[in-house]
Amino acid sequence: MxxxxxxxxxxxxxxxxxxxxxxxxxxxxxxxxxxxxxxxxxxxxxxxxxxxxxxxxxxxxxxxxxxxxxxxxxxxxxxxxxxxxxxxxxxxVVDPLAYRWQHRNWQGRPWHEAVIYELHVGALGGFSAVEQHLPRLAELGITAIELMPLAQFPGERNWGYDGVLPYAPQASYGTPEQLKHLIDAAHGQGLAVILDVVYNHFGPDGNYLPHYASRFFHEDKHTPWGAAIDFRRREVRDFFIDNALMWLLEYRFDGLRLDAVHAIDDPDFLQELGQQVRQQVDPARHVWLTLENEHNQARLLEQGFDAQWNDDGHNALHVLLTGETDAYYSDFAEQPTQKLARCLSQGFIYQGEPNRHGRPRGEPSAHLPPSAFVLFLQNHDQIGNRAFGERLNRLTPPQALHAATVLLLLSPMIPLMFMGDELAAEQPFLFFTSHHGELADQVREGRRNEFAAFNAFADEQQRLRIPDPNALQTFHASQPKLTAADESAQRATYELHQHLLEIRHRHIMPHLPGAQALSADVLAEGALSARWRLGDGSVLRIDLNLSSQPVTYAAAAAPLLFEYPPQTGTLLQTGTLAPYCALVSLTPVAPLHLTSGERR
Structure with a gap:
């Protein structure tokens, strides 16, 4: 090309x-x-x-x-x-060369070093305000920030998935130069910057393309947002591929996360986009391409894309941590521990099995490396798609959440955190927009009707309690307080994240290239033991108990890297995993003993 x-x-x-x-x-x-x-x-x-x-x-x-x-x-x-x-x-009209970059020699970070922190620019106050958090995040051990979509949308408040001008950074967040300054400042802190891009639809307000370019859309194919985008047309493909190249070349983003590619009914487009990015970007740069894909198409992770958000892993963990089995969590209600074990050993849980709708979902993924999967305990979707936007720290005992955090940050999968996780933020993250008139009414009612499948909102009066997405107070309630951890619970959570990431940087991250899963064995409901061989030949083991009951297990002979809660190691002699417990051990590479006359 x-x-x-x-x-x-x-x-x-x-x-x-x-x-x-x-x-x-x-x-x-x-x-x-x-x-x-x-x-x-x-x-x-x-x-x-x-x-x-x-x-x-x-x-x-x-x-x-x-x-x-x-x-x-x-x-x-x-x-x-x-x-x-x-x-x-x-x-x-924007001059793409006007900004003077301070860190021109930045080449990014290799994918295996990714520790991702997802954030919403508007909720934090705009591009300049986000900059204020960069030193703290770098000190915490984060290596990349991921910005929720920035494409210009109607109004001043939105998650970003209603964008209609994909090339224009949202004006209420700041200017293109301020966005470049944010990226430049992040690079100065050693942080990569990923952008979430939406190539599967345009927002419902302010999209004029149907009036003069109806061929942009495929009227006989529909998505949840209306007529599908017609990627068969060269002009349409170029519109989005050039957009991806603009963010990577002009703004120097270090990667893109492609939203909901299962709604793009043209895998050839995704392959071409990946090929163009790899050809156009200086091969000396590390550029990450990741996907959100409900279809679990493992083959895309062999065709230019680095990884996929692993919703399966989150869903199994959420069921184990909260006991919730409504709506899409019902796919993980049966044997959630076995499902989590499959995630840790094979990547996807659904690899062709039928889901709750009776439709087969997914492709075999056991051949892929652990780093092909982005694991998270929560993200914008899984928090914001709750009626009241509660975070996990409001839904599960802190000890259970901390034990799961050990798995998140020390497994060989790529960890992703959502803004505020490190401080056990109490503020919710609600679904918010700033639509007006009839569209505002439709969004409000549509939001409430989404929860009809949840037992707690089967009654219409209960659904009326769900916050109005268009209300200004809904947005203000979603702005997290990310100041210094003053309270003991916040301080303990922050210190746990920082310590775990220090361990990841020192003992795990350097050896992730070439890592592969070995096994994941269920010990009891809510408890399992998982093993991976790292690229240097060492074996990482995580024993996890997310239940409230002690569990008998075969203790690891290797030295412990980390134990939660502290001094859990005293239970090793009894062969018992305490409730809400996580033990991490690392078997070092056996030394090579040479006999007389042998050579390395």
Whole structure:
């Protein structure tokens, strides 16, 4: 595939030099397109083949503009690099080379070093506010922050999955230069930065593409968000592939997390995106590509993608920690300990077995390395998709949560934490938007109807208690307090995370390349013993008891790396795993003994 460069991207307003900008809009349903500039000029774009309208104009960075379709409707540039203030304001010409990078030699971090901290930029106060947390996160042992989607959405408050201008960072979070400064500052702290991108749909408000580019969509195929995006078309593929390259090349993001790719009914597109990224990005850079994929398509993890979020692992752990079996957790209600053991030894739990709907789900994954799976105890989805956004520390005994945290941070899978986990944050993370009018009503009612499958909300009066996503107080309630840990419970949680990550950095992380699962044996309901061979030949073992009962087991002969609760090792002689207990041991590589005449 030919290399693509910044000045040859087809979509949007691309600066050709300091004084000239080329405007290009794919509008196959339009007869006439003009660009309306903020200096009063209205300039017709020249029609080209395949529905393109193109014009090179003398105008510098900072110029504000709109497109006009057929003299009837003004629309923002779908590939706008920035909006002046919000979705309804003009698009802005951006100079991609204006920012002066301070850490130009940053090449990223190899994937096996990933310890990911997912955060919502808006909930923390914007790009500049997020910067204030970087030193603390680096000190904690985090190696990468993952930003929930930034694409411009309607209003000022949103999770980000309602974005309609994928190239424009949300204006209420800050400018493109402030986003670059955040990434630059993170690199200065040794932190990689991942961006969550949404290529499976556009938000319901502010998407004008159907009015002049209906071929963007596949009307005979539908997703939960409406007509599917038609990735068969070259113009559509390029729109999203170029977007991925913009974030990686222009903004120097270190990786992308592709949201809900199971809603992209064209695996060839994903393969091409992965290939283009690997070809376009300097091979000396470490760039991570990860997926969210309900279909558990293991083959994609052999075709250019580093890992997948392992919802299976979370769901089994959640059932064990909380006892909840409603809705999608019902797929993990039976034998959750055995299911967790399969996750730790083979990656996916569902590898072709039928789910609760009777449909087969997943592909065999035991051949993949542990690092092909991102494990988490909770994330934005699993917290925010609860009616009241409760975090795990409100749902399970702290000792059980701490024991599960040992598994999360010391297993060879890639760990992901959600903002506030390290401080046992008490603030919820609710679903919030800032829609208005009829759409606001639809979102409010749709949100409440989602929980009809949960026993606690079978009654309509109970569903009316669910917070209104559009209310300002719903957003404010979701802003975590990430200040220094003052209370003893917060301090203990923070110190546990920091200590575990220190162990991971020192004893596990350097030996993850080449690691493979050996076994995971169920000891009793809620208790198991898992083993992995690391890349240097050493054997890591984690014995875990998430139940409230002591469990008999065969103690490891290897030295302990960590025990929770402290001094659990005194129980080793009795062969008993205490309730809410985690023991981590590491069998070192056996020394090579040479006889006379032998050579290494």
């Amino acid at each position: 030919p290399l693509r460069t910044l000045d040859t991207w087809p979509h949007g307003a691309v600066m050709r030099d300091a004084e000239h900008t080329r405007f290009a809009l794919w509008a196959p349903d339009a007869f006439y397109v003009s660009v309306e500039l903020d200096d009063g000029r209205s300039l017709p774009l020249l029609p080209q083949a395949e529905g393109w309208f193109v014009l090179e104009v003398r105008c510098p960075a900072g110029t504000r503009y709109r497109y006009n379709i057929d003299g009837e409707q003004d629309v923002p540039d779908p590939a706008s690099r920035a909006q002046a203030t919000d979705l309804g304001s003009p698009s802005v």
